[in-house]
Amino acid sequence: MSDYLFHRNAEDRELGRLRLIEAAVDADTIGLLEDTGVSGGWRCLELGAGAGSIAEWLGTRVGPEGLVVAVDRKASYLRRFSSSPYRVVEGDFRTLTLDGTVDLLHARYVLIHNRQDEELLTKIRNVVKPGGYAVLEEPDFTSALRLNPCGDEADRRVNEAICRMFTDAGLDPAYGLALPRKAEDAGFEILGARAAMHLCPGDAPIARVMAKSALVLRQEYTGTGVATDEDLDRYVAHAGDARRWSVYYSTVSIIARVR
Ligand SMILES: C[S@@+](CC[C@H](N)C(=O)[O-])C[C@H]1O[C@@H](n2cnc3c(N)ncnc32)[C@H](O)[C@@H]1O
Incomplete structure (x- = not known):
């Protein structure tokens, strides 16, 4: 069975949520990918491609001589990638058989949703060619519990419910916090690591993603028993209030290489 918490989200609402994630964090991700030197002719794999903006960007970098394989358990938002350099593969990455290796693999907010994350990391290592790169980015939701400046009890309970x-x-x-060590255990050399704390005003894309996820x-x-419906409504209202700054979560990103 899928571990993915959003598997029962209605199609259009899930697409909206994925597009908000892209609006919120693509610029940071693209900066990291540029650091790898990705360019014409590279073979890339976007794991957990979601709504596909990063796969799309990679395609513009590698050009017609390159390859971008977009992998997702659910490929319904990737149908626009029907020609070279794109290839879409639907399925669980752990069980897929892929041809050859890639120069660069990127995955954002994917490992946290997999109980068998170590298996996934091993597979990632095997798919990246020696000397190639993996750019991996995972969230830490415990940041919101520890670092929030506003001290609102309803928000605190919702953040605790998310973690629970x-x-x-x-x-x-807190997967993001464990990511560098887990990647090293899987045989990667870490070339760089960065943590971005998402401290933002209520109407920022990150706040809107978290409000949408809460709904x-x-x-x-609420089923965790930690937060009530009223807490949730308050959290969502705060996430729409531009005067209210909160820490929603943090993102840990690493650039790793396969020796
Ligand atoms: C939170 S979404 C993030 C989407 C995209 N990476 C982004 O950041 O915009 C996680 C995505 O990873 C996919 N996913 C999670 N585990 C996967 C697996 N084992 N194999 C393939 N796709 C997976 C989900 O279907 C979902 O589309």
Whole structure:
């Protein structure tokens, strides 16, 4: 069964959520990918491609001589990639058989959703050619619990519910913090690591992503017994209030190389 918490989200709402994630963090991701030197003719793999903006950007960099394989368990938002350099593969990355190796693999907010993350990291290492790069980015939701400046009790309970929901599902809400070590254990050399704390005003894209996620996962959040419906409504209202600054989560990004 899929571990992915958003698997029951309605198609259009999930697409909207994925587009907000892209609007919020693509610029940072593209900066990291540029640091690898990705250019014409490279073979790339975008794991957990979601709505596909990063796969699309990679295609513009590698050009017609290159290759961009966009992999997702659910490829319904990737149908526009029907010709070279793009190839779309639908399925669980752990069980896919792929031809050859790639120069660059990118995955953002994917490992945290997989209980068998170590298996996934090993597969990533095997798919990247020796000397090639993996750019991996994962969230840490415990940042919101520890670092929030506003001290609102309802927000605190919702942030605790988010962490509890991951823990109850056998997943790690602080996955980003463990990412560098886990990647090293999987045989990667870490060339660089960066942590971005998402401290933003209520109407910023990150705040809107988190509000949308809260509405979609209302039952899961309240089902932890930590936050109530009223807490959730308050959290969502704060996430729409431009005068209110909150830490929503952090993103840990690494550039790693396969020796
Ligand atoms: C939170 S979304 C992020 C989408 C995109 N990476 C982004 O940041 O805009 C996670 C995506 O990873 C996909 N995913 C999670 N585990 C996967 C796996 N084991 N194999 C393939 N896709 C996976 C999900 O289907 C989903 O589209």
